[in-house]
Amino acid sequence: MALTYGFIGLGHLGRHLAGSLVRGGFSVIVHDLDPDNAKELLAAGARFAADPQAVAEAADAVITCLPSPRVSERVLTGERGILKGLKPGGTWIEMSTLDEQEVLRLGKIAADAGVRMLESPVTGGVHLAASGEITVIIGGDSDLYDLHLPAFQAMGNQIFRAGPLGKASVIKVITNMLAFIHLIATGEALMLAKKGGIDLTDGFNIIKASSGNSFVHETEGQVILNGSYNINFTMDLAVKDLGFALGFGRDFGVPLDLASHALQTFIRARAAYGGDAWSSQVVKLLEDATGTDLRAPGFPAEL
Secondary structure, eight states: OOOEEEEOOSSHHHHHHHHHHHHOOOEEEESSSSSGGGGGHHHHHHESSSHHHHHHHHHEEEEEEEHHHHHHHHHHSSTTTGTTTTTTOEEEEOOOOOOOHHHHHHHHHHHHTEEEEEEEEEEEEHHHHHHTOEEEESSOHHHHHHHHHHHHHHHHEEEEEEEEEEEHHHHHHHHHHHHHHHHHHHHHHHHHHHHTTTOOOHHHHHHHHHSTOOHHHHHHHHHHTOOOOOOBBBBBHHHHHHHHHHHHHHHHHHOHHHHHHHHHHHHHHHHHHOTTTTTTGGGGGHHHHHOOOOTTTTTSSSS
């Protein structure tokens, strides 16, 4: 029998993930604090529920895609939370990026209420979520992985099980740490190219074809050159995830010099441009410092 999924959190990422489930033929009940975020999903066949409990009462499994551990816990345990509505033996699937210890703590809270947890953070960017091609990383019991694999395959392209609960959060934070380091690096590279008299379109394409290329250069580099910076990921989220990475460094005894520098750079960028600014605007610190922009024609405003 096909499973019914609830989906809570229809922000830049969540609305696309939920949309992939709807397109995949799943029965989906959605909720967001802003009902307008659900309009396209409802038109496509999803149903709206008034709160997390109502979502859970109508679903076999509830997926959350939320901005912080604090919000995830409130949605899970609140007065009208998921645990008040999900049937014993149901599954909570957390797609938010959390710290490993938070995942384990929240997993125990769910288990004590008879609910099993999977974590499934995603990586690759909002544009890949929109096309159903994002990478999904799963942590949790293998039987739950098998049970919900068709839903993960509807939402993503490459699906990985990283191990038991908590391990997906570790590798997800590592991938984000690398992305933020690469973002700062690509900004410095493009600025060197411009100051060195290289046409920025040529510079972008030559770097893309070189051993110095990165996924971040290929993607975020384009919206930097456009000037929109719109990667649908905020400074607040970048600072949060880099903080998780530095926490892992302390816990695991690994010095993280580049990640430490990246965190301080993003903190400065957040102070300059605001927590809701796109994370790609970290490169604007360099533009402002040099009085030189990194604009080039023909690049998209959004991926």
